[in-house]
Amino acid sequence: MNDEKFIHETSNGNEFTHESMINFGAFHATNENYKRMKTTIYSILILITALLFHSCEKDLMDEVNEGNWNNERNILGINLNKQIGEAVIKRTADEATINITVNAVDLDLSAIAITDLTLSYDATANTSVGEKLDFDNPENKASITVTSKKGETLIWDVFIEPFVNELEGSWSISSFYFMWDDGFGWGNAGEDEVAALLPASASGLDDVITFGEVKGADSDGRVFGDYERTTGDDGAVASFVYESTGVDWSSLFGQLPVGTGQWVLNKDNSITITVDDKSYTTSIFQKEDESTLKIPLNTGAQELDKINWDNYYGDHSNKFIAGTALYYTLMRL
Structure with a gap:
């Protein structure tokens, strides 16, 4: 059969020669090759993307693990032996200070122990809990150097304010004195020992009053x-009953x-004493x-x-309601 003469008639009336069928086969083969090439290119791109992502992820984790990002070198918390209240910690850029009040009674300022020290994550310091700082200088100052994971340092200046508790100790009663004046100018004015006005109160004059050492400070800074x-x-x-x-x-x-009970030293140096909820x-x-x-x-x-x-003039109650001063004099034991 002659190729040029071969004609195939389709059901819809279109005609294909042998030559056109050969061309169609070539086109079909080319199209299949293109699809395979496209799939291969996509696969290569996906593989490259995955490799790049893995490489970036690995580099990022290396940086995290190595701590190259971490430049934190703060002191977050500190406590010293005989510290009163919380430390006041301040930092502005590279200026870092800490102020602490301490009970200075029987305290060697040249060797105050650190009882707690909290630093930024992965930071280190040139001192640690249990070691001692020397504040025995005109500024009452010591320094702590903190180094970040990245290797940068910051010097923290620590200042103490020594507090001497004048109340602390046990005391005997030397006197309990009362003064009065009703202001009328008719003679209802004077002063005397309370025991002279209330004899039954004399049994309390041999009592011992003890103010214990400072245990802490409240939120208002009162020790x-x-x-x-x-x-x-x-x-x-x-007894304070007037017979x-x-x-x-x-x-x-x-x-x-x-x-x-408890004593609290107020900011004006008055004292609040609480016993049995009174x-x-x-x-x-x-x-x-x-x-x-x-x-x-x-x-x-x-x-x-x-x-x-x-x-x-005879009723001491007239004195008690016109009081102008009442005080204890205490002697240290």
Whole structure:
């Protein structure tokens, strides 16, 4: 059969010669090769992308593991022996300071131990917990050098403020004194020992009052410690009942009560004492010398409308309601 003469008629009437069929086969083969090539190119691109991603991921993890990103060199927390309250930590760029108040009673400023030290992640310091810092200099200053994982350093200046608790210790009662003046100018004014006005209170004069060492500071920065008042050898508790009237004046004279509790030193140097959930706040205490304290108590508002005019000079109640000063003088044991 002659190729040029061969004609194939399709069902729709189109005609294909042998030559056109050969051309179609060639086209079909070329198209299949193109598809295979395209698939191969896609596979290569996917493989290259995966390799690049793996390479980037590996490099990133290497950088994380090596710590080259970490330049943190902060002190996040610190505690020293006999520290009062929290350390004040400040950093501005490369200026870093820490201020700490410490109880300086029986404390060697040249060797104050670090009891806690918290640093930034993976940072190191030139000192550690248990080691001691020397603050025995005019600035009361020591330094800590912190090094980041990346190797950069920052010097932290640590300053202490020594606090000497003038209250701390056990004290005997030297005197308990009261002053009064109703302001009328008719003679209801004077001063005397409380025991001279209330004889039953004399049993409390051999008591011992103890202000324990500083245990910490509250959120307002007020230091506090344990309080205790114990009876003397007679074991008797002072009574503040005025026998002539039967009225108990403990609310005035019993402001340093027998028992155990807590003392708080307020910012104005007054003292708040709490025993059995009852609190009493003194006026500003005064240090007379190294062994003597004067602790003024609150006399409250004068209630002159309660004066007993029928026994103006003989009724001590007229003195108690016109109080102007009330204080203990304590001697260090």
